[in-house]
Amino acid sequence: MSRKTELAKNTAILTVGKLCTQCISFFLLPLYTAILSTEEYGTFDLLVTYSALLLPLVNWQLDQGLFRFMLDYRGNKEEESKLLSTLLFSSMMQSVVYFGMYLIxxxxxxIENAYFLLLYVILQVFTALFLQFVRGLGESVKYTVASFIxxxxxTILNVIALVILKMxxxxxxxxxxxxxxxxxxxLIFASKCWEYISPKNIHLSIFKSVGTYSIPLIPNNLAWWVVNASDRTIIAHFLTTAANGIYSVANKFPNVFIxxxxxxxxxxxxxxxLHYGDEDRDEFLTETMxxxxKLFAAACFGIVACMPFVFPIMVNLKYSAAYNQILILMYAMLFRVLVGLYSCVYVAQKNAxxxxxxxxxxxxxxxxxxxxLINKIQVFAASLSTLIAFLSMFIVRYIDVNKTVHMKIRKPIIIGSVLIxxxxxxxxxxxxRMIQFAALCITAVYAVLTNVDILKSGVNLVKSRLGK
Structure with missing residues (x-):
């Protein structure tokens, strides 16, 4: 199987599950915004955000280390057993310490509703570990099913709790x-993890090896939290939780994209x-990059062009102020995509x-x-700071990565994207609305023309599958 086919196959499997889940949760946004006040929505969003801050502090990003090291030992059940046994035991100990600190x-x-932070973080420690375990095994379908579940x-339980039980x-x-x-x-049953877990396979040396890779990822994830979530904290402190609710709704659309x-x-x-050592690595990376x-730029611009028509339908009137933030946040997420695509080189190099x-x-x-800017332009400060942060991170990583690996974006594509x-x-x-509709049509033409090769490949793939 070629590298591109391998990439396309894995992505397609993961997309099927994610597409279903995103559609379900996205189209229920009108329900959430209608039932919950901006203060309630803002409070829930803050606690989920704080859990994202606590998770890397509790699990030390060992789930990411598990996945990266399992790539080196794929198919070697003994080594896979040592990795899972060691890191599962470590996660249990770390969760116990977190629980003790919570009590103190x-x-x-x-903190109001602190029980949610305690339980949600602990559950995420183990969910993240087993998600990366099945992913490391190469079980993309099981990973997708877990995400879908x-x-x-x-979504279903939210509807029951909000609409039926009115909780x-x-x-x-x-x-x-x-x-x-x-x-x-x-995940426990799908991975058959009991076949890999054994007390005798718990090794301190493995913990040290994985920890050497994982622990430097903690400040990275804390930094990501700052970029993604400090905005909410600052809005809640300097403005109101209602303003945070507005900002949270504005992020729903970029979140679908990301x-x-x-x-x-x-x-x-x-x-x-897996293919970092290939002879034609640079050519492959530049072409694929x-x-x-092209694909993500077209998707980003497409969402922005659709917003004037979609937003009034999807979002309750009391959240109308969120519209002004969406374009800025969408462009920020496009740079975040570029940052992520380039950071994969660091993962391949184990350069955390x-x-x-x-x-x-x-x-x-x-x-x-x-x-x-928060006291001068209020919520706009959060959106602009996110855009500037991701843009600066992209520039730094682009320059740094290309010092050792040739991985550039073709100039004509960059120019066209800047114009659109x-x-x-x-x-x-x-x-x-007439001008906005014209912009939507131009954007659609741009998306098709720039991605015609991808569209042709997709059509040919479907035809070949149907032929079989």
């Missing part, structure tokens, strides 16, 4: 935790790591320190811009 710290801080169960904010907490439990149970990148990134990371940029350095720099920029992106900035805020 929480009474002093008086998580999103679908969360409000507490219903969101309970249903989200329940969905994590269901997902974890599935979710599809996250699907591909799973396959892309694996492909780059250009194709991926460079991942951390560049991410920390972006985090500092994000906070600085946010704090300087600039046009949309002008039409997005103009309020004239």
């Amino acid at each position: 710290i929480t009474p002093k801080l008086h 998580s999103a679908t169960t969360t 409000g904010l507490q219903g969101l907490f309970v249903s989200t935790l329940s969905a994590q439990i269901v997902t974890l149970i599935y 979710s599809f990148y996250n699907i591909l990134n799973l396959s892309w990371t694996e492909t780059v790591s 250009t194709s991926l940029f 320190k460079k991942i951390a350095y560049t991410s920390i720099s972006a985090a500092i920029i994000n906070i600085a811009v946010d704090l300087v 992106g600039g046009m949309l900035i002008g039409t997005y805020y103009c309020g004239n």
Whole structure:
């Protein structure tokens, strides 16, 4: 199987499950925004955001280390057993320590709904570990099914809690935790992890080896949290939780976009790591990088062009202020995609320190811009700081990666994207539906023309499958 076919196959499998889950949760957005107040939605979003901060501090990113090292030992059950046994035992010990710290710290801080942070983080420690375990085994279908179960169960239980039981904010907490439990149970049985777990295979040397790779990822993930989530904290502190609710809704649309990148990134990371030593590596990386940029740029611009027509249908009127933030956040996410595509080279090199350095720099920029502008332009400060942070991180990684690996985007593609992106900035805020419709048509033509090779490959793949 060729590298491109391998990448396409893995991405297709992961996309099927993610597409279903994203559609379900996305089209229920009107329900959430209608039932929950902006304050309630903002509170829930903050706690989920804080759990993302706590997770790398608790699990030390050992799940990422598990996946990366399993790529080196794929098919060697003995080594896979040593990896899982050691890291599962470590995760249990780390969760016990986290629980102890919770009992000591929480009474002093008086955090509302702190139980959610405790349980959600612990469940995520083990869910993340087993997700990366099945992924490391090469079981993309099981990984996809687990993601589908998580999103679908969360959505169904949210609807039951909000609409039928009318539990409000507490219903969101309970249903989200329940969905994590269901997902974890599935992963345990789907992976048949008991065949790999043995006390005799717990080795300190393995923990040290994986930890050497994983622990430098902690500041990286904290930096990502700062870039992604400090905005919410600053908004809640300097403005209101209602403003945070507005910002959270604005992020829903960019999150759909970035979710599809996250699907591909799973396959892309694996492909780059497995084929990093190939003789034609640079040619393959440049060609594939250009194709991926064309695809994601077209998707980004397409979503922006559709927003004037989709937003009023999807979002309740009380969240209308979120519209102004979406274009800025979409462009920020496009740069985030580029950052992720280039960071796969660092993963292949097992160079976690460079991942951390560049991410920390972006985090500092994000906070600085946010704090300087928050009292002047309010919620816009959060969106702009995110855009500037990801743009700066992309520039740094682009320059650094190309010092050792030739991985560039073709200039004509960059120029075309700048022109379309600039046009949309002008039409997005103009309020004239005719002009916005014209922009949508131009964007659609651009998307088709720049991705005609990908479309042809997709059509030929479908025909070949149907022929068989």
